[in-house]
Amino acid sequence: PEGSKVQSMFSGIAGRYDLLNHVLSGGVDFYWWWRMAKASGAKPGLRFLDVAAGTGDSSLALAKRGAEVVSTDFTHAMLRLGPAKFAKKRLDRLIFASADADAQKLPFVDACFDGLTICYGIRNVERREAAYAEFLRVLKPGGKLTILEFSTPVVPGLRALYTWYSLKVLPRIGGWLSGDRSAYDYLPESIRMFPKQQDLAAELEAAGFRQVKWTNLTGGIVALHTGVKTDISTEEMMRAISDQSPFPLVWEEVPAKEERVFKTILPSFGETVEMFLSADQIDVVQDRKTLFVCEISDCPEGSKTGLVACCVEWLKRFRETSTELFR
Template identity: 40%
Template sequence: MIKPYKDLESSKKEQVRSMFDKIAPRYDLLNHLLSFGIDKIWRKNVVKQLGGLTAPIILDVATGTGDLAIEIAKIDPVAVYGVDLSAEMLNIARKKVEKKRLHMTIQLKQGDSEALPFEDRFFDAATVAFGVRNFENLQKGLSEIQRVLKPGGRLVVLEFSRPKVFPFKQLFYFYMRRILPWWGGIISRDKQAYAYLPESALQFPEGKEFRRELENAGFEWQKGIAQTLGIATIYVAVKR
């Protein structure tokens, strides 16, 4: 199991919470800078996969600073519930929500993806953007999302994947292993965090492996949509 701070004995969950609390003030800057702004397009593409839902109630797991929840609000849901481990990330999200006057639509809660504070079959859809690789127990986290979805409820996951095409594959690996940890570490002032984030992305069970994880958690596979030559993938599944 990959952890942010390898020299500490605390659980991955505790370390992930601590890491995001530390890097929260510079997270948005780094997120957009290190992705060259492409992450904004990817989030819009996630929301496109929620099309066709009528007055839905949507859960955004690992909501972070709220960018995806705010994007989801544009499709006029009844409510969006954003859940995250990190109190500091949520504090930034709340400021954004208030500034955009979305506080009547977006509800933010500190919570654990593996013990979601909601009743069974509550949500019409759920999203996770760059969060599932941070779950301490991937299968438990996916099973919890499945529990709180209504039958037929939609899950849309955005996560990093590994390009397969030369020379983009080689450039991607060089960037993730050399440039991102160095640059991110300098700006965030947490070198271990920006060593963990690309490492966790490179070791995430992508593609067919992640499809199996979804199916084992009670989902029916719908599709996988490669983003930007395979840097990221949008996975779509529904609750059986």
């Protein structure tokens, strides 16, 4: 739908929006918020952007985990209800209500958020591909996108029941409580037209997100989708490094704490390579589970015989110095 129509529709139901969510979901929405916040990786020290935050329940769920949250929405009538809720929960010190923001044109600088969430909002975005591009722009490298959205039930019996409920019951109750039947006629239709789980995942991958996954909640009535901004995949980075080497390179993934990793570095590499593997740095890298070990084969006698880099961001740094190393 056009942006102005979305704004008008949500402005009309803002005052009863929370009540309607709780009633129409049977109270399960509280569980969905909790699962979203957990999946997002929110924790103290991280800054999140909550797009389409509505009246702020999603922002509250993130702040309860200690994250700093910028709460923003396209509809001012929804957004203005959040601050009082944040203060009541004594979480207003962690949540900052931003000016109205369109997901397709976010008013934030590049690479400024550790995580970005959007709950029940991407379905209402007119051009999703534009929103995905904006999400990638404002996320830091390694930043995580978390989408919570109504989806397609995967349990046959539940699917039939949910279809009946969303078409016959939900519009009547929603219209009666909100005074706007059209908004709750729109809801099931927008869900019906929205991509299925695997199709939305494909959209995210096509947009440039990596490590894309989804989890069905309550039988698929809603689904959690996550993706990571890596700028370039690990495989692409390894290939780029290999292309710069005059020697054949063989990559291997090994556990980050495995001692033999450190033995692959010869003193001849010096600080240039060792900076990628010093013990204190291993503890602060984004992905602590895997190191990428590159063995150089068929080297002339006396040449360097092994080198190591870990994680995509470190591989990027390594790529910048690899040309010099291979001279």
